[in-house]
Amino acid sequence: MTSITEATTDMSTFETLESEVRSYCRSFPTIFDKARGYKLWDVEGREFIDFFAGAGALNYGHNNPQIKSKLIDYLTNDHVVHSLDMATVAKEKFLQRFQQVILEPRKMNYKVMFPGPTGANSVESALKLARKVTGRQTVISFTKAFHGMTLGALSVTGNSFKRHGAGVPLHHAVSMPYDNYHDDVDSLSLLERYLEDEGSGLDLPAAIILETLQGEGGINVASNTWLQRIEDICRRWDILLIVDDVQVGCGRTGTFFSFEEAGIQPDMICLSKSIGGYGLPFAITLIQPKLDKWAPGEHNGTFRGHNLAFVAATEALTYWETDKLEREILRKGEILQQALNSMTAKHPDTEPEVRGRGLMQGIAFGQEGFAEKVCAAAFERGLIMETSGPDSEVAKVMPPLIIDDEGLNKGLAILEESIQAAKNTR
Template identity: 65%
Template sequence: MEGFRNMTDLTIFDEMESSVRSYVRSFPAVFTKASGYKLWDTEGKEYLDFFAGAGALNYGHNEPRMKKKLIDYIQNDGITHSLDKATEAKADFLKRFNDVILKPRDMEYKVMFPGPTGTNTVESALKIARKVTGRTDVISFTRGFHGMTIGSLAVSGNSAKRKGAGVPLTNSVTMPFDNFMDENESLDYLERFLEDNGSGVAIPAAMILETVQGEGGINTARFEWIKRIEEICENWGILLIIDDVQAGVGRTGTFFSFEKAGIKPDIICLSKSIGGYGLPLALTLIKPEHDQWSPGEHNGTFRGNNHAFVTATESLTYWEDSAFEESIKEKSGKITAFLNSLVRRFPDLQGEVRGRGFMQGIASPVEGLSSKIAEEAFNRGLIMETSGGNDEVFKLFPPLIIDDQGLEEGFGIIEESIKSVLANHKQVAD
């Protein structure tokens, strides 16, 4: 182990880790330390984090108050593993979540702990929707992504990820997401399928969607489109599932990504930053009338992560003060303005600004350009990733707690990266 601690290369990962590894290929460094919106590698190089654990670190790395609460809890021999037994840490979280998040938004939901990850909450949502309605099919939307287990893959759009299942993915129907169709009539199209007995589409148990599609290319649904989805679901007795695993917990500006649409989904999926500290935690919020589980009907060994309950409870302190949400709004405006300026000043990008809040990016149809920009940014000390079916979007996902100095420094690196990549691209073209 001493030899490994002194290693600064990636040999051990190349030799021993499965070829399925992904992010280590995009960010080829051995990281040793992280704080706030920065990371450091074994060479002492500093990186700005505009990735935030793919949205799992909305409050940054090693947030001081959460760290102290967690250390105190561990040192006092607090319960670590408990399945779904009652613990003080879980009780504290449930009360704080109800008082700080649900009640102020006039929301009443049962809280289910389905397991530690996003795909766990999606699987449980699909299962309870089918149980409640007695139907089997689920309508999902083009370019959506909901997880890597079989049920979640069945309602995801990415063909490469679907192929990885190795078996047929069934009981799902794909409909066009907002603005997927040129004529912008996607919901008229959807309703026609529901109304026509000859359409081949049965009335589904549920519809599932992300309000902003993260992996699918930062595609953003208009609030009026989302509201009409809810109306269609109500008219046909279909349960509405909002997958807020990545877009929620403030990432798109408000705690829940759908708040400005004025909807009350039947089921809400949360994970990633709900744990506050990057610790695995997932919630499935279910309207009380739909909470029809039998005890143990859906379970899992790690459905009660008490360390995550501790940090999640502390993270909700941010939402007790409206100033935090206001700061997200203010900084989101700066991100939008910066991205719009890039599109104007660099026409060779052929760029389109997408997204909302701290979940924004630029899509470029120029093959490979966004990936090269992200790679150049990493070389210059900034971590960001790409998304979309062809990695055509480079996206900005900084922690919500980043200050103006951090934003401006990151903006500078991105701009210089674009200049460098476009200059090289022009040389190759010439």
């Protein structure tokens, strides 16, 4: 296997001209040129298996040919590309298909809002609307949560490094323990006591926002029981429930929405990343109709209506016309889990713990900096994967959903080799 260290790529342009804020190009120090499916190639022709999938934006793979053909046809026929929130044929088709393929079969009733092209835009819109509708200010979030990099989203994010980047105090949010945050704490009994106690210092919140599986927070999975109890608390206290499905939605855990197995019905749902189908910037906020109290233009933006994303997203929905993809994700998720369990059994000295479900799983290592060494060794061997968790303690496996068994197993073999390589450097 060719090591990337055997040939160099000149990164001087990026080091000289691009801001120091760049991050992924430091983890993957090469210049990428082409991509297809679950593979990428750099300018020197070296092949990489992708266990990163654009941080979850490429569930259907790079340059998906089915979606690409629709985009090419749309562009070559001079259809509208930019339209703010004007009505277009592409938007109409997306709305109709989303209703027919996703909402109606699940007996879900939501209005679709186009808040702007990123997950943070979706979160901001949900927070604003929750406060507008309820007349309250406080929002409850959870330990190790990540909801975005804008001020409202940062206020409900747990990561101290990200929060400090705001440069100003982050107000009107209270963080509570996530499921299994501490063995001796029943997080929801604590939350209920806070709500009941006039002396707790917690004002009745407008909303509770959560991820059913915390990706950036370290692959922490909430149980169905915990999610159901959260919903019950929201209903009893007239609190709105917002589910952030930006990274774990669009099939990442198996079902289209990550919370389907729990049977809950959020008041609002935030979607971005792979809802764009092709890696195109796109986000939507799903709102129960009774909550749709926006005045026209009260939340707007120049890029709410990216018509290329409408086209790509509409075509991507064909994957959900049957349960074939869902069954494949669950099957490959079992392969992934078994492989990770096998790896950790061979390396107990790394203090490993397998976490996650579906095709978002990972290994948390108890030794500081070890996950970063594993991911660096993986890159040298032709595998792209990132760390997650507040201390970058988790080596995260998140391939495109369309990866075949050969690619999945080859990538897992590289990961296992990389764990041993990381141990050899200690």
